[in-house]
Amino acid sequence: MRTWITSIVCAASIGVLWLLWPARFDPAYWDEPEPPALEGVLEPRGRLAGIEEIGRGLITNSEDIAVAPDGSVWASQHDGSVVRLAQDGQDVWQVTEQVSVSRLPALGLQWDAQGRLIVAASDGMYAVTPGSTEVETLTTTAGDRPLGFADDLDIADDGMIYFSEASWKWANDPHLRTYAYDMAENRPYGALVALDPETGATEILVEDLYFANGVAMSADQQSVFVLETYRYRLSRYWLAGPRAGEFEVVADNLPGIPDGVLGDGEGHLYIAMDTQRVPLLRFLHRNPFLTRMITKFPDNVWIQAGAPRAFVLVLNEDGDYLDSFHDPDGRFGLLANAVPDDNGNLWLGSLTEGVIGRMPIPTQPDN
Numbered sequence: 350m351r352t353w354i355t356s357i358v359c360a361a362s363i364g365v366l367w368l369l370w371p372a373r374f375d376p377a378y379w380d381e382p383e384p385p386a387l388e389g390v391l392e393p394r395g396r397l398a399g400i401e402e403i404g405r406g407l408i409t410n411s412e413d414i415a416v417a418p419d420g421s422v423w424a425s426q427h428d429g430s431v432v433r434l435a436q437d438g439q440d441v442w443q444v445t446e447q448v449s450v451s452r453l454p455a456l457g458l459q460w461d462a463q464g465r466l467i468v469a470a471s472d473g474m475y476a477v478t479p480g481s482t483e484v485e486t487l488t489t490t491a492g493d494r495p496l497g498f499a500d501d502l503d504i505a506d507d508g509m510i511y512f513s514e515a516s517w518k519w520a521n522d523p524h525l526r527t528y529a530y531d532m533a534e535n536r537p538y539g540a541l542v543a544l545d546p547e548t549g550a551t552e553i554l555v556e557d558l559y560f561a562n563g564v565a566m567s568a569d570q571q572s573v574f575v576l577e578t579y580r581y582r583l584s585r586y587w588l589a590g591p592r593a594g595e596f597e598v599v600a601d602n603l604p605g606i607p608d609g610v611l612g613d614g615e616g617h618l619y620i621a622m623d624t625q626r627v628p629l630l631r632f633l634h635r636n637p638f639l640t641r642m643i644t645k646f647p648d649n650v651w652i653q654a655g656a657p658r659a660f661v662l663v664l665n666e667d668g669d670y671l672d673s674f675h676d677p678d679g680r681f682g683l684l685a686n687a688v689p690d691d692n693g694n695l696w697l698g699s700l701t702e703g704v705i706g707r708m709p710i711p712t713q714p715d716n
Contacts, residue, residue, distance in 0.1 A: 373530075373644060373645070374530060374533045374534045374640070374641060374644050375534060375536075375641070376533055376534055376535055376633070376637035376640040376641055376644075377534065377535045377536050377637060378535075378634070378635070378637045379535055379634040379635070380634075380635060381630070381631045381634040381635060382602050383631075384581075384602065384603075384604050384605075384625075384626035385602060385604050387604060387625070389670075390670050390671060390672050390673055391604055391662075391670060391673050392673075393658075393660065393673075393675040393677070394675060395675055395676075395677035396674040396675060396711075397659075397660075397661075397674050397675060397676040397677070397680075397681065397697070397706065397708070398676075398677050398678065400697075400706050400707065400708040401706065401707045401708065402680070402704050402705070402706060403422070403434065403442050403704070403705040403706070403707060404424065404434050404442055404444075404703065404704055404705045405702075405703060405704040406703065407432075407434065407442070407443070407444050407703070408424055408426065408432055408434070408444070408703045408704075408705075409426055409427055409428070409703050410424075410426060410427055410685075410698075410699055410700060410701060410702065410703055411424040411425070411685070411686075411697075411698035411699050411702075411703070411704065411705045412424075412425045412426075412427075412454070412455070412456050412457075412685045412686065412698055412699075412700055413425045413456060413457050413458040413501070413609065413685065413686045413688075413698050414458065414686055414688045414696045414697075414698040414705060415458035415459060415460055415466055415688070416688065416690045416694075416696060417433075417460075417479070419435075420435070420436070421433050421434060421435035421436075421445070422434050422435075422696065422705060423458060423466060424458075424698065424705060425454075425455035425456055425457070425458050425468065425698075426454070426455055427454045427455075427523060428449075428454070428523075429449060429450055429451040429452055429453055429454060429455050429470055430447050430448060430449045430450060430455060431447070431448050431450055431455055431458065431466060431468055431477060432444050432446065432447045432448075433445050433446035433447070433479065434705070446479065446480070448477050448481075448482055448484065449482075449484075450468050450470050450475050450477060450484050451468075451470035451471065451472055451473065451475065452472070453470055453471035453472045453521055453522075453523065454470065454471055454521060454523060455468050455469075455470045456469050456470065456471065456499070456500050456501060457469030457499070457500060457501035457502040457512065457513075457564070457609075458502075459502050459503055459504050459510075460504075461476070461504055461508065461510075461546070462504075462508060464478075464479070465477060465478050465485075466478075466479065467487070467502060467504065467510060467546075469499045469500060469501060469502045469512050469513075470499065471496070471497065471498050471499055471500075471520065471521035472489060472495075472496055472497065472499070472520075473486055473487070473488060473489035473496050473499060474486075474487040474488050474489075474496075474499060474502070474510065474512060474544055475487060476546070487510070487544060487546055487549055488544055488549050488551050490551055491514050491517070491540060491542045491551050491553055492542075492551060492552065492553045494517055496514060497514075497516070497517060497519075497520025497521065498514055498515040498516045498517070498519065498520055498521045498527075499512055499513070499514055499515075500512070500513045500514065500515040500561065500562050500563075501513050501562055501563045501564045501609055501610075501686075502564055503564045503565050503566045503573065503611070504566070505566055505570055505573075505588075506570050507570075508546060508547070509543055509544070509545060509546075510543070510544040510545075510546055511541065511542070511543055511544070511554075511564050511566070511573045512541075512542050512544060512564060513539065513540070513541055513542070513558075513561035513562055513563070513564050513575055513576075514539060514540045514542055514561060515528070515531070515538075515539050515560050515561055515562060515578075516528075516531040516538040516539055516560060517538050517539075517540065518531070518534075518536075518538040519531040519534075519538065525648070526648060526652050528560070529648070529652045531560050531579065532560070532579050532630065532633075533633065533640055533644050535559070535579065535633075535634055535637070535640075536559075537556075537557035537558055537559050538560075539556075539557075539558035539559060539560050539561030539562075539577065540553050540554075540555060540556045540557075540558060540561055541553070541554045541555040541558065541561055541564070541573070541575045541586055542554065554586050554596075555575070555584075555586055555596050558575065558577050559577040559578070559579045559580040560577060560578040560579045560580075561575055561576070561577060561578075562575075562576045562577070562578045562607065562608055562609065563575070563576040563607060563608060563609040563610035563611070563620065563621070563686070564576075564610070565610045565611045565612045565618060566612060567585065567612065567666055568612060568614050568615060568616045568666065570588070570589075571587065571588060571589045571590050572585045572586060572587045572588055572589075573585065573586050573588060574599065574610060574612075574618065574666075576607045576608070576609075576610050576620065577607075578606060578607055578608065578623075579630075581601070581602055581603040581605075581606065581607065581626070582598055582599075582600060582601045582602070582603060583598075583599045583600040583603065583607070583610065583618075583620065583664070583668065584596060584597060584598045584599055585597055585599050585666075599666070599667070599668040600664060600668035603620070603622075603662065604622070604625065604626065604662065605620075605622025605623070605624060605625050605626060605659075605660060605662065606622060606623045606624055606625075606626065606627065606630075607620050607621070607622055607623075607662075608620075608621045608622065608623050608683070608684065608685045608686065608700065609621045609685055609686030609687065609698070610687075611686070611687065611688050611689065612666075612689075613689040613710075616665055616666050617663055617664070617665060617671065617689075618663070618664045618665070618666065619661055619662075619663055619687040619688070619689055619695065620661065620662045620663075620664065620687065621659070621661055621684040621685055621686045621687040621697070621698070622659055622660050622661070622662055622684060623657065623659060623683040623684060623685070623700065624655075624657045624658045624659055624683060624684075625658040625660070627655065629655075656679055657676075657679050657681075657682050657683050657684075657701070658675070658676070658679075659675075659676045659679070659681055659682070659683060659684035660673050660674060660675040660676060660684070661673060661674040661684065661687045661695070661697070672711065674695075674708070680702070680704070680706075681697055681699045681702055681704065681706055682699045682700065682701035682702035683699065683700040683701045683702075684697060684698075684699060684700070685698045685699055685700040686698040689710060693709055693710055694707055694708065694709060694710065695707070695708050695709075695710045
């Protein structure tokens with residue numbers, strides 16, 4: 350009896366201590382909706398099975414992809430560098446160039462009109478000239494705020510650069526999984542930013558976004574799209590025309606956890622989904638008190654990613670679902686970007702795998 354009472358007292362004491370122990374995060378409540386059913390064009394048909402793999406064993410990851418006019422491909426790396434892969438005389442892919450850009454992870458890539466590779470590294474926006482190791486810093490700020498998690502970008506025909514800052518509070522740290530900290534708090538620390546590369550001036554176009562991630566120009570250049578990873582939605586900011594300055598949701602409650610997005614210039618948007626929606630995240634978003642308690646554990650206890658179920662979602666610019674391409678065996682890990690090129694191919698970049706995928710794009714419906 351005495352042992353039983355002692356056990357209860359000890360358990361109660363530990364419970365009280367756990368409640369009183371300071372929490373690292375202040376989670377917000379969100380009644381996360383159930384995801385749409387994966388049926389119709391969303392049905393997982395495993396269409397990424399067997400597609401071409403490039404660079405496995407040569408790179409650490411491929412967060413974003415930039416295809417060069419000469420057929421080579423560049424990939425951003427966790428160590429802050431960008432690497433160029435090209436085929437040799439025997440059509441074997443090799444790393445032919447590597448440029449260190451930042452001490453923090455390199456994330457987004459895009460070509461500008463001058464043939465420079467514009468890189469969104471976590472701490473700034475940079476320009477790399479192929480064939481040179483020199484790196485030009487375009488900006489390290491968003492408005493008057495230092496950048497901590499610049500993420501993705503796209504470039505308008507007039508040269509303006511539009512990029513996302515995922516989280517100003519939880520700056521990217523290669524030694525910590527701060528993206529999960531942002532998810533746990535579930536608060537809007539992200540922004541969509543415009544950068545004039547000629548002057549280096551930046552303007553925050555939209556604030557209070559939930560982990561702002563993928564960015565893509567519209568086909569008519571009248572607007573720019575941005576993804577919010579932890580709200581599972583695609584929105585657009587109108588740059589010109591009668592709705593200039595407006596911000597609207599285009600597709601809400603997406604069927605996966607979105608990362609990168611890019612358009613093909615013909616009205617199709619390709620969204621890379623890290624994975625399908627995760628019931629655990631829905632539980633955490635709906636239970637902020639329990640989230641606060643759970644996140645008192647060490648990171649390697651409460652941050653446990655399940656097996657990835659990545660896919661590419663194809664939409665039109667009105668937010669209608671057109672098609673999807675699913676990875677049935679997790680070869681591409683957490684899918685980070687899907688990049689259409691001018692030759693009818695779709696290139697796949699991975700957040701977690703040292704590989705690049707390439708596949709011919711199936712013909713899309715006209716709706």
